[in-house]
Amino acid sequence: MTKLDDETLLAFADGELDSQQMELVATQLTNDPEARETLRIFQESAALVKDAFDQPLHEPVPDRLLQTINETEPDASVSDMRLARQKAGTAKRQKPVFSTLAAAASVALVVGLASGYATFRVAATAYDGYTSPLLMTNDGLLSQALETTASGSLFDVQDAATAGSRQITPLLTFQDQNRRFCREYEETITTQSIRRDLVGVACRAGDGSWIPETVMARKLVAATLPSENIAASVYVPAAGADIAPFDLVIDAMMTDEPISPTEEQQLLREGWKVDSIPDA
Amino acid sequence: MESAIRQQLIALLPRLRRFAYGLTGNQDDADDLVQAACEKALSRLHQWQPDTRLDSWMFRIIQTIHIDQLRARKVRGESVDPVEADKIPSPNGAQAAESQHTLELVRRAMDQLPEDQRLVLVMICIDGQSYQEAATTLEVPVGTVMSRLARARRRVHELVHGSKDSPT
Numbered sequence: 001m002t003k004l005d006d007e008t009l010l011a012f013a014d015g016e017l018d019s020q021q022m023e024l025v026a027t028q029l030t031n032d033p034e035a036r037e038t039l040r041i042f043q044e045s046a047a048l049v050k051d052a053f054d055q056p057l058h059e060p061v062p063d064r065l066l067q068t069i070n071e072t073e074p075d076a077s078v079s080d081m082r083l084a085r086q087k088a089g090t091a092k093r094q095k096p097v098f099s100t101l102a103a104a105a106s107v108a109l110v111v112g113l114a115s116g117y118a119t120f121r122v123a124a125t126a127y128d129g130y131t132s133p134l135l136m137t138n139d140g141l142l143s144q145a146l147e148t149t150a151s152g153s154l155f156d157v158q159d160a161a162t163a164g165s166r167q168i169t170p171l172l173t174f175q176d177q178n179r180r181f182c183r184e185y186e187e188t189i190t191t192q193s194i195r196r197d198l199v200g201v202a203c204r205a206g207d208g209s210w211i212p213e214t215v216m217a218r219k220l221v222a223a224t225l226p227s228e229n230i231a232a233s234v235y236v237p238a239a240g241a242d243i244a245p246f247d248l249v250i251d252a253m254m255t256d257e258p259i260s261p262t263e264e265q266q267l268l269r270e271g272w273k274v275d276s277i278p279d280a
Numbered sequence: 281m282e283s284a285i286r287q288q289l290i291a292l293l294p295r296l297r298r299f300a301y302g303l304t305g306n307q308d309d310a311d312d313l314v315q316a317a318c319e320k321a322l323s324r325l326h327q328w329q330p331d332t333r334l335d336s337w338m339f340r341i342i343q344t345i346h347i348d349q350l351r352a353r354k355v356r357g358e359s360v361d362p363v364e365a366d367k368i369p370s371p372n373g374a375q376a377a378e379s380q381h382t383l384e385l386v387r388r389a390m391d392q393l394p395e396d397q398r399l400v401l402v403m404i405c406i407d408g409q410s411y412q413e414a415a416t417t418l419e420v421p422v423g424t425v426m427s428r429l430a431r432a433r434r435r436v437h438e439l440v441h442g443s444k445d446s447p448t
Contacts, residue, residue: 007423007427014404042433045405048386049401049406051383051386052384055307057295057298061297068322069286069293072322
């Protein structure tokens with residue numbers, strides 16, 4: 001008969017063996033006083049450790065923890081950041097890079113997001129470059145969303161093609177150098193197996209379709225956060241900060257300041273006619 | 281969804297506090313740790329997937345913060361709070377006091393374990409996780425978890441009984 005080793009006895013004490021192994025070990029134990037003593041040590045130590053730290057289960061939870069849970073607000077979403085900027089941004093936009101930093105910092109303040117400062121610095125390294133997984137030229141749902149939805153409003157629709165859903169929020173409307181209307185948007189695509197968050201810019205073609213110019217997957221809003229990334233998550237920028245480099249794209253495309261909500265209303269109403277904007 | 285998660289977090293609090301108490305060995309530090317973890321989780325809710333377990337996510341956050349704190353402490357050259365000897369009630373013959381004394385010895389023994397052994401004890405003996413769950417979270421083979429756990433339990437036994445048997 002083989003001697004029962006520590007690992008087997010430990011697994012036996014913790015109920016980690018299957019029922020056949022459990023029975024086998026139980027039989028062997030009857031003839032092995034030394035193994036019985038080891039088992040007793042493992043069982044007793046587990047029980048002692050459990051008892052020594054069970055006080056929190058028998059007392060009320062401190063108020064300060066309840067307060068933290070009830071009062072901690074999620075970091076601002078991209079939409080919040082953009083909309084705050086659009087509202088604040090009637091002043092002419094400054095040069096790129098500088099304006100990007102300034103805007104992000106001031107918006108962070110507007111939404112009371114002090115952590116935006118601390119984490120903003122590392123945004124550039126965390127940013128995974130522009131990817132264009134969804135630069136489809138014929139995306140009916142995207143066109144429909146951008147053609148009809150005001151900035152900051154959610155266009156939420158089931159997508160028969162993928163048996164999932166798409167949630168599109170236009171964020172900012174502007175005109176590019178070719179006087180096309182372009183819109184920045186935030187999108188969450190959900191299928192049965194994945195969830196993907198992205199930010200994109202699409203511009204309106206003459207026929208009323210909206211064609212994505214660039215799309216950035218938001219790496220930091222991963223579908224699942226595997227445990228190995230938890231340590232790295234210490235350095236995850238505040239939500240919104242990770243799209244800051246994307247501003248450079250918009251700055252490069254945009255001729256003037258963003259279109260105001262009032263002008264945008266008019267464009268939505270009148271089907272995006274260029275002369276909807278009086279002083280364009 | 282958000283208010284549902286807050287409710288779930290509140291329901292998890294006793295377990296989270298016990299887990300953090302096991303890690304820190306001190307109830308005030310444990311509550312600070314749980315508080316920091318809740319703040320982090322709620323401000324980063326977009327990182328949590330609703331179809332995964334909230335408790336596992338919270339335990340990982342607590343562990344990450346705890347490990348960061350230990351590292352920071354090491355860098356600053358601070359020592360881990362020792363359990364003060366005068367906190368340990370001396371046995372007075374009454375059974376309740378005797379068992380209180382034993383449990384205090386257990387806590388003191390835990391405090392002397394290397395961090396990796398302590399962690400598996402907390403995960404498995406205090407929180408009741410399986411070997412596999414602990415191995416996955418710690419990113420080590422199950423065999424490593426088991427050998428740490430066996431060493432930790434023998435050490436706790438020695439420390440508790442060694443102190444008990446020796447004259448005071």
